[in-house]
Amino acid sequence: MRKILFREALREAMVEEMERDDSVFLMGEEVAEYNGAYKVSQGMLDQFGAKRVIDTPIAELGFAGLGIGAAMVGLKPIVEMMTFNFAILALDQVVNTAAKMRYMSGGALSCPIVIRGAGGAGGALGAQHSQSLEAQYAHIPGLKVMMPATPYDAKGMLKTAIRDPDPVIFIEGEILYGTEGEVPEEEYLIPMGKGDIKRGGKDVTLIAWSRMVHLCLDAAEELAKEGIDAEVIDLRTIRPFDREMIAESVKKTNRAVIVEEGWPMASVGGAVSDWIARELFDYLDAPVGRIHQRDVPMPYAYNLEAATLPKVEDVIAAVKKATYTKS
């Protein structure tokens, strides 16, 4: 199968959906003439013209809100946030308008908008530019949150997000844009809320999403050398998350370790852990393990940055704790 980059997979998803539905358009800072700050929208202005690929001022609240308004009356905007660090400025419109429009209008209105862009840690970008903020969206009823880990998933998931009748927050790991993977030529969709087993195993379940999936796969390789067979599952969609997949895996391995790039307090990992502890208590042979970023803003100094992010060794240590293996 052909291999393409993560960013190309995202572009293909947008291009295909814009070709099939002319109410879909792309809007955001530098998406058009600059071809995207991370080059995700490369060539799209040429293909679709300035009516459908639109450069905005640096006014996140304004253009996200505009997108939400357009969505309320039937358009299907894809709003690119250069990074989710800046999407915070638009949070009012997303939380107070988009998320609850269907509910508070008694079903009369909805907001089929996709808000997408880079998230997670970058390379030495410091405290304001290097954050995993998915938890704040996952917290909000009315929003769906997707975070792909591979080019294949990125394409199929983004197409689903664009077709979804509700607001979808679509966070792309900044470090993943340049990663390569197999993506078929023919069309496919990945359902909302459906996770994926990225590596089968029987001794412990590693639960992750976005970039942390790759960290878990690396850790699983190391663990295999020591005879521990880890299953790596990728949630892909954070809200709703795939409870069935988790249950099936944990019933098999009896152990779970959740690995997330974000902070530990009131986090996605916290919510998933809570669910496992209550629903799968009888199947657990150890407390649910959790790996996360240290509970501090991201430091610039690169030695400290490495020390605050989850590492392969952390995953290995947590697995050993869960499997009562001496390290």
Place this chain on the structure above:
Amino acid sequence: MAKKGSKKPTESGEKKTGEMPKLDAKIGKRLRKELGDDRLVEMYDLMVRMRRFEEQAGRSYQMGKIKGFCHLYIGQEAVAAGSIGALKDRDYVVAGYREHAQAMARGMEENDIMAELYGKASGVSKGKGGSMHLFDVDKKFYGGWGIVGGQIPTATGVAFAAKYREEDAVCIVYMGDGTVPQGAFHESLNLASIWDLPVVYIIENNGYGMGTAVNRISAVEDMSTKAASFNMKGVRVEDAQDVFKVYETISEAVEYARKENRPTLVQLDTYRYRGHSMSDPATYRTKDEVTREQQRDPIQRFTQWLVENKIRTEDELKEIDAQAKAKAKAAAKHADGEDFPSLDALTEDVYVEWPWAFD
């Protein structure tokens, strides 16, 4: 800048494109009397040091010594030198992310700034801030903001505090042309006006926000006119590559803030020679445009003025440049030799509830 193609003649004479316009002679004469030759040479020295420091930062970045984002100021030196030069020590400065040179203008040392860019513990923010987050409380330098527009409300609050405590101090805040469409800008200016705050809002209009030309994001090109909607004074300096004009305009705004507690919105038209950041090749503008803008180079024009007015000889100015280069190089060497922060620093200076990495 921003008016591509329609290069307007400067006040110092109708210049053909390609010739370097002179600094404003009248203001120059006045400032010479007011400040004295040595002070003007100091200002020149500062601008040359800014340029050489930034060039060195660019090289260090390419060597991988500086990481992350690094936004260079090359071309905009007259703005930082002219505006901060107009302040007293008790005044406050709040800046965005393109702030290395502004920090220098405020008296922060090259060595300490460079150490920060290298992520070293002896840097101005203990290595935890980096290029976009320089702070020095003693020098009243606040910022480094990485979020476009985030500094505007905060600076307004700094001015509020200065007035509250009757400090007779003014706050100046820098922002790019890209910040003006943001709500934070409009909300802040309104507050500053209704509450009579001593603040000077400086829009550094360098023509672009990343790759987007200013006329594509703003309904008006002269954004100082927005002051009218807040019942505030608005001033535009179309040639802010002239350090004298910047100095004079900001001096007036600062004095007005000091005496009347009234804000001013100033637009300074300048130009950045490099891309938005080290990762931007800046293909959205033509070589011709950059070359044309470089004809207004703030440092070369200052050189010419100092020589023509026989304040320093060309050789003396070359010596200043040589020293600036040496200083920048020494700063890089210094930064290279310093230590990274210790791992304990990770949980210092923050309230941490959950200091462990896993459980």
